[in-house]
Amino acid sequence: MGKIKHKIAVLSGKGGVGKTTVAVNLATALAESGYKVGLLDLDMHGPNIVRMLGSKNPTVDGEEIVPAEVLHNLKALSIGMLVEEGKAVIWRGPLKHSAIKQFLGDTKWGELDYLVFDLPPGTGDEALSLFQMIGKLDGVVMVTTPQKISLDDVRRAVSFVQTMGQKLIGIVENMSYVKCSKCDEIIEVFGSGGGEILAKEYNVPLLGKVPLDPKAAKYADEGKPITLYLRETEIEQVFRDIAEQVAKIVEVK
Ligand SMILES: Nc1ncnc2c1ncn2[C@@H]1O[C@H](COP(=O)(O)OP(=O)(O)OP(=O)(O)O)[C@@H](O)[C@H]1O
Numbered sequence: 192m193g194k195i196k197h198k199i200a201v202l203s204g205k206g207g208v209g210k211t212t213v214a215v216n217l218a219t220a221l222a223e224s225g226y227k228v229g230l231l232d233l234d235m236h237g238p239n240i241v242r243m244l245g246s247k248n249p250t251v252d253g254e255e256i257v258p259a260e261v262l263h264n265l266k267a268l269s270i271g272m273l274v275e276e277g278k279a280v281i282w283r284g285p286l287k288h289s290a291i292k293q294f295l296g297d298t299k300w301g302e303l304d305y306l307v308f309d310l311p312p313g314t315g316d317e318a319l320s321l322f323q324m325i326g327k328l329d330g331v332v333m334v335t336t337p338q339k340i341s342l343d344d345v346r347r348a349v350s351f352v353q354t355m356g357q358k359l360i361g362i363v364e365n366m367s368y369v370k371c372s373k374c375d376e377i378i379e380v381f382g383s384g385g386g387e388i389l390a391k392e393y394n395v396p397l398l399g400k401v402p403l404d405p406k407a408a409k410y411a412d413e414g415k416p417i418t419l420y421l422r423e424t425e426i427e428q429v430f431r432d433i434a435e436q437v438a439k440i441v442e443v444k
Pocket residue numbers: 203205206207208209210211212213234237239310311312365366401402403404405406407408409411412
């Protein structure tokens with residue numbers, strides 16, 4: 192871990208709001224900007240990074256895991272790459288803790304500018320293990336939808352992050368709106384304003400409002416990160432802006 196300059200976790204109190212989508216696209220956008228990046232999936236029970244990146248396989252070198260190479264400067268590792276497809280991981284906290292320890296300590300990450308952690312929803316074992324093992328990260332990117340139900344859960348996650356002595360980098364509001372492809376009408380499927388409310392409440396930047404884009408869901412299924420494959424689109428630009436801001440905030444820290 193000593194050869195890794197910056198460590199960033201992506202978290203939310205709520206499931207299904209787009210943590211993995213944000214983690215994948217933050218990592219690929221940073222890699223495209225020329226940084227050396229790692230992406231570690233710490234969602235042991237729902238590892239989605241494998242499909243979102245297209246299945247790549249890690250290898251083993253002696254006692255160490257060598258993460259999968261997604262791009263020449265982007266490495267990724269997920270429990271989903273190590274267990275048989277479709278098989279459930281049925282582990283209690285201590286087993287997850289040892290797996291995370293291996294992913295952090297016994298893995299050849301090499302020199303990295305950024306290591307991005309994708310976490311499961313909520314404030315459970317995985318985030319707790321990560322924070323306890325690594326100590327202080329550069330910060331946590333919090334993901335929400337605009338909906339009040341999401342805000343309730345996110346507030347709990349922020350409280351957890353703060354109690355653990357971690358810094359909140361900013362808020363990403365995902366699924367903010369859909370733009371009609373024919374008439375450009377904006378539909379706010381999950382209401383509006385949630386991201387702004389949280390950013391104000393915690394005095395952190397609203398890093399971006401990511402549109403809900405059907406193509407993004409299709410591409411995720413096909414293992415094509417938005418920032419690499421959906422060129423010249425609004426959603427791609429929003430993710431690039433988010434990555435740029437995160438890099439700026441983390442590097443001036
Ligand atoms: N902006 C978006 N536009 C279209 N689809 C999206 C967008 N963001 C996320 N999705 C889709 O919504 C689903 C949930 O996203 P994702 O898996 O990133 O959420 P998550 O918060 O990581 O979920 P979990 O809590 O299960 O880990 C995925 O199928 C993903 O492809």
